[in-house]
Amino acid sequence: MENMTIVAVDAMGGDNAPAEIVKGAVDAVKEKANLKVLLVGREEAVKKELEACGNSLERIEIVPASQVIETGEPPVAAIRGKKDSSIVVGMKLVKKGEADAFVSAGSSGAILVGGTTIVGRIKGVERAPLAPLIPTRDGVSLLIDCGANVDARSSHLVQFARMGSIYMEHVMGVSKPRVGIVNIGVEEEKGNALVKETYPLLKECEDINFIGSIEAREIPNGAADVIVTEAFVGNVILKLYEGVGATLISKVKQGMMTTLRSKIGALLVKPALKSTLKSFDASEYGGAPLLGLKGLVVKCHGSSKSSEVKNSIIQCISFKEQNISERIGKNIISSK
Amino acid sequence: MENMTIVAVDAMGGDNAPAEIVKGAVDAVKEKANLKVLLVGREEAVKKELEACGNSLERIEIVPASQVIETGEPPVAAIRGKKDSSIVVGMKLVKKGEADAFVSAGSSGAILVGGTTIVGRIKGVERAPLAPLIPTRDGVSLLIDCGANVDARSSHLVQFARMGSIYMEHVMGVSKPRVGIVNIGVEEEKGNALVKETYPLLKECEDINFIGSIEAREIPNGAADVIVTEAFVGNVILKLYEGVGATLISKVKQGMMTTLRSKIGALLVKPALKSTLKSFDASEYGGAPLLGLKGLVVKCHGSSKSSEVKNSIIQCISFKEQNISERIGKNIISSK
Structure with a gap:
């Protein structure tokens, strides 16, 4: 199918893998007809969870990967050493064009390193920032960068501003997104x-709507x-x-x-309060994209439940349909 | 009186000056017998407020200062140019030993610049950090530095850790205060x-209880x-x-x-909730000391009401009685 978005999902990553990951994937394909998921991980374990969800493999495929990168492992060594890990295998699917995106709730370090070394940066992009959506009073903002790129230079921050603007405009539908830089005063x-x-x-x-500090x-x-800052402050x-x-x-x-x-009183306010506070819960907004790569990589919270996994997978559809990587590539080259 | 602590107070600083400042000073001398306050500012205005509080100048003196430094003014120029401002006159009282401490809710920039240039740093102290107390689940922590000292060096941060430990131990009564450095991971x-x-x-x-990142x-x-970080992140x-x-x-x-x-339900929970949330309100803990100076300077929120001003003034008593400046001086010299 021409308009199908293919998302590789790390079935082994995160505190609740594989059960919640597989459930999230099944829920996502149920909700979106133009979506196919490749579940990457240990075949037996994934198959068992799929059966538990009652899925008969419609628009879901298992891609076997025998190894798992643990959260504590040094990322560079893990990516180099564990060639058959779910993260390496999943990212290679994106690299080879067999998947449009890769979603993982696994080791942040390994995802950041793998994104740059396996999927690779778009030509001209100096660093790939991790950009989560954070809840605000009445909506969400993109916080860019929260990744491992500490000690950034000003040219990096300018690219973050550009990439973040493209994301907020074309994926989140915000017209002329306001870009601000985090500062200790407004002057x-x-x-x-x-x-x-x-x-x-x-x-x-000229291509961004910069509103200052x-x-x-x-x-x-x-x-x-779009909230621009270097990774240490972003984190x-x-x-x-x-x-x-x-x-x-x-x-x-209390x-x-x-x-x-x-x-x-608490008994009476509880239901109303719960739904209001839910809108201020970061995990409701899916995972954080790693921008500037030749394909989409999305990092979910390690503690993700199926709903966050589902939201993160569905998010990949707009990213692909809006050609975000191509837009970023063109923008970065034109601004050189 | 030997054991009297003398606090100079900027009667003109902050959004609610002079009324709330004068009221806070009057409340402080009412509460503490070993306290004397010098109200620095426009004589007529201060006198009027004092009369409104029914104070007959017991342990309160007015020190006239005809000028006011506004929040928007460039700090260095303001400190140099406005010699008869409440901030400059108040800080000179500390410099000359006529007051033990200076408390102001005025311009942060001017207070930071004046602290260093008028009161002066203790010998060996490289930078004077601003260190507010912030509320935590069950108490408070000292966040050091939140001042204007951006782009700090490692030697500054080590001094911040030492000064912060001394403050938490001797002013706040925390035995062996745990010192942590703000980081993006614990490794x-x-x-x-x-x-x-x-x-x-x-x-x-060896003189601090460092617990890591x-x-x-x-x-x-x-x-x-004690939460150690450079000023940009602290802010x-x-x-x-x-x-x-x-x-x-x-x-x-909502x-x-x-x-x-x-x-x-809201009507029923309101009173209980109010008192719990009050314990999480930073303004309840008084102002932030500027540490490492040859005398105490305390910066209050610009929006301070009389209770914060009162708390900030009272805080100066322990600072003086515990000889914090001398302790810091000895510690910094011994660690050279």
Whole structure:
């Protein structure tokens, strides 16, 4: 079928593999007719889970891979040494054009290294950033980069801004996405050496809608659609988001349980509160794309359940249909 | 009186000056008998507020200063140009030994510049970090540095760890405070160039209780008592803490108002919830000390109300009684 998107999925990656991964894949093909999934991993284990889901292999294929890269393994050695791991085999499918995308909840380090060394960067792309969607007051923003590319240079950040804009416009449907750079004040002269060097370069970019510096306080308010920062700061933002959220919600629950009166109140507010807080849960938005590669690689949370796996797989369809990799390639070359 | 702590207070700094500042000062001297406050600012305005509080100048003195440094002014020019501003006059009182500490809710930039150029650094201290207390699940941690010292070197971070430990032990009463460095993973080989260089230096420090790297996700859990990081990342952490907190609380309120059932529940949980969330509000913990100076300088939030001003003033008593500046001076010299 011409319009079929083929997604290779790491059936062995993450805390809940293979059960939740296989379930997510089955749910995704049920929901989308133009989707085919290649489940990469240990054949017997995957087959058993597929049978448990009642799937008779319609638009699902198993691609055998005998090895598994564990989270603690040094990524470079793991990618080089475990040629028959689900991550290496899955990424090679993308490399050879047999799959459009690869989705994994496995080792972040191995996914980042494999993305660059196996799938490979688009010509002209200096670094491949990891770009999760994070929840805001009324929607989501793209945080770019949260990957392993620490100690970035200003030219990297400019490319992140461009790639992030293309993603938000064509995958998320945001017209003229607002691009902001994370800073410690909004004035142009503020910032560290990297931000001061990058700011004027972003201002000169005609193909993005640069709105200037944004302070971290404004990120949850949705002050920008694309939030540009180097990976160390991006990682701190992503993880603090989760940490403050989890602590506050447990405080709220604890607060509600202090008196009899509040306990009764808690029973009444619970259903309404649950659905509101769900919209502020990062895992609802699927995985994080690794942008700038010759094919899509998506990293899901290690703790992903089937719904996040499903959302991550479905996300790959727009990415393919909107030709994001080609758009990025053309944009990067034109701006050279 | 021998044991009196004398605190100079910027009566003109912050969004709610002079009313809330003067009220905070009056409340502080009411609460602590061994405290004297010098209110620095426009005499007429301060006098009027004092009268409104019913204070007959017991242990409060007005020190006239005719100028005010505004938040938007370039800090270096403001400190040099406005010799009769409340910030410059107040800091000179500390410099001359006429006050033990200076508390201000005014321009952060001017306070940081004035701290270093007027009060001056303790011999051997390379940079003066701004170190706010941030709320955690069951207590508070010291986040050091959140100041204007971006692009720090590893030797600065080591001094921050030492100064932060002294503060948490002797002002906050935490025995053997756990010191962690903010990182993007817990393994020793992880991090950017600065963290990789600083990590082994902290490991070698015999006078601190270094527990290694901490990820941002663990900060709200209270994983360390002293959280060491350079100012750019520290500022992002501090502001994101506020931003995520504010957004989540507004989401919770919004969630409670969606149905009739949840509205009734909200009325019942409100009082209990309010007191729990108050413990997670950074402004409850007073201002942030600027450490490593020959006298104490405390920066309060610009939006401070009288209770934060009061807490910040009272905090200065332990700082003086515990001889924090002398302890820091001896520690820095001994480690040379």
